[in-house]
Amino acid sequence: MNKNKAVTIVGAGPGGLTAAINLAQNGYEVNLYEQNEEVGLRFNGDFQGLENWSDEEDTLSILRRIGIKVNFVCHPYDGEDCLFIGPNKKSVHIKTSRPLFYLIERGTDTNSLDQGLKRQAEKAGVNIHWNQKLDSIKDEIAIVGTGPKAADAIAKGIVFKTSHKNISIGFADNRIAPKAYAYLLVNNGKATFATCMFEDFKNERKYFDRALSALNSSINIDINEAKEFGGFANFFNEPIVAKNNILYIGENAGFQDALWGFGIKYAMLSGYYAAQSIMCNQDYTELCRTNLFPKFKTSLANRWLFSHLYNTGYSIMFDAMARLDDVIPTLRNHYNTSVQKRIAYKIAKRWYKTRLIDKQCMHKNCDCVWCRHGKHAH
Numbered sequence: 001m002n003k004n005k006a007v008t009i010v011g012a013g014p015g016g017l018t019a020a021i022n023l024a025q026n027g028y029e030v031n032l033y034e035q036n037e038e039v040g041l042r043f044n045g046d047f048q049g050l051e052n053w054s055d056e057e058d059t060l061s062i063l064r065r066i067g068i069k070v071n072f073v074c075h076p077y078d079g080e081d082c083l084f085i086g087p088n089k090k091s092v093h094i095k096t097s098r099p100l101f102y103l104i105e106r107g108t109d110t111n112s113l114d115q116g117l118k119r120q121a122e123k124a125g126v127n128i129h130w131n132q133k134l135d136s137i138k139d140e141i142a143i144v145g146t147g148p149k150a151a152d153a154i155a156k157g158i159v160f161k162t163s164h165k166n167i168s169i170g171f172a173d174n175r176i177a178p179k180a181y182a183y184l185l186v187n188n189g190k191a192t193f194a195t196c197m198f199e200d201f202k203n204e205r206k207y208f209d210r211a212l213s214a215l216n217s218s219i220n221i222d223i224n225e226a227k228e229f230g231g232f233a234n235f236f237n238e239p240i241v242a243k244n245n246i247l248y249i250g251e252n253a254g255f256q257d258a259l260w261g262f263g264i265k266y267a268m269l270s271g272y273y274a275a276q277s278i279m280c281n282q283d284y285t286e287l288c289r290t291n292l293f294p295k296f297k298t299s300l301a302n303r304w305l306f307s308h309l310y311n312t313g314y315s316i317m318f319d320a321m322a323r324l325d326d327v328i329p330t331l332r333n334h335y336n337t338s339v340q341k342r343i344a345y346k347i348a349k350r351w352y353k354t355r356l357i358d359k360q361c362m363h364k365n366c367d368c369v370w371c372r373h374g375k376h377a378h
């Protein structure tokens with residue numbers, strides 16, 4: 001692969017921007033197409049977390065390694081800042097040897113992850129083409145990172161202002177978050193509260209109202225200037241990462257943490273590996289197979305196991321977490337492959353069918369980039 005060759009990237013999410021930054025910094029001419037007029041419009045100023053438990057390497061060190069600078073809000077939350085509340089309403093405190101996650105903001109505000117990555121891309125010389133929704137690709141080589149295409153999980157929540165101190169609370173209770181969790185994240189006067197669900201989406205309002213009651217009965221928090229938001233996440237039972245010369249990254253490839261929806265790291269890492277494969281003439285599928293597939297498969301196995309815990313299981317899980325001197329290694333172990341996890345993955349793969357509903361393709365029997373009638377597609 002010659003340097004200075006043009007690369008097309010579709011989608012300016014964390015995946016597309018990471019790929020763009022790496023390629024542009026290495027002398028490639030990068031044309032990044034974004035359907036919206038700005039980055040981060042999929043989000044609403046809500047807080048999210050860069051999880052820091054599934055890898056041995058700290059997430060900030062991973063970001064450095066993949067060429068990303070922290071020029072956005074990125075606040076460590078360790079055990080002391082975190083609380084977990086199960087169906088029995090008991091507050092569970094945990095201990096961690098390092099931050100459990102790094103809080104970041106999503107959306108269009110200056111300090112968001114999205115805006116920080118955009119600034120790095122612009123500085124590296126990426127040509128960002130705004131308001132350009134691509135539905136086919138003519139170039140020889142392209143990266144597609146257009147995000148989720150179907151809802152496997154949804155979130156419904158509010159962002160608000162508060163005087164409450166910084167805190168993170170995770171709730172697990174199928175009455176407020178079916179097969180998932182609700183979360184509160186407070187940082188320097190701003191807060192996000194949401195409930196996530198893996199089923200029964202039509203009753204999202206009911207679950208959100210119940211989640212809010214659970215929050216109000218757990219802590220004394222003032223909620224001011226609340227704005228509603230929502231979103232969805234998508235994962236495949238086996239990611240599809242390449243077709244011809246098109247490399248798929250992030251949620252568009254089906255990469256997600258199927259257990260709890262922490263997809264940002266997958267998006268950024270797959271964007272990085274797509275760029276590496278172009279720069280170093282390496283096989284992208286192989287890079288994903290080595291570096292991303294094992295953890296993804298374990299996350300799908302974990303999803304299947306978690307969804308069979310039910311409320312009694314959540315209480316037992318939280319009690320067990322409270323007894324640990326450090327929850328990080330135990331959580332990480334759950335992401336490591338093992339014979340049991342491989343068996344659970346085989347079951348989960350049959351259980352969770354990939355939903356390739358692609359609303360972007362209006363064509364019949366076509367072979368455009370969005371259709372991907374590949375061997376995994378059905």
Ligand SMILES: Cc1cc2nc3c(=O)[nH]c(=O)nc-3n(C[C@H](O)[C@H](O)[C@H](O)COP(=O)(O)OP(=O)(O)OC[C@H]3O[C@@H](n4cnc5c(N)ncnc54)[C@H](O)[C@@H]3O)c2cc1C
Pocket residue numbers: 010011012013014015016033034035036039040041042047048049050051132133134135145146147148155230231232233249250251252256261262263264265267360
């Ligand atoms: C409410 C909510 C909370 C979440 N919380 C967390 C969390 O705490 N931690 C975590 O790790 N993950 C979280 N996630 C998941 C995470 O946000 C995603 O996994 C991540 O953003 C995926 O990045 P991406 O680059 O693959 O896609 P996206 O972020 O979806 O970006 C895709 C981009 O492509 C653009 N695009 C789409 N189609 C086209 C087209 N045809 N042409 C041009 N541009 C196009 C879109 O406008 C968008 O800008 C959350 C998701 C939601 C919805």
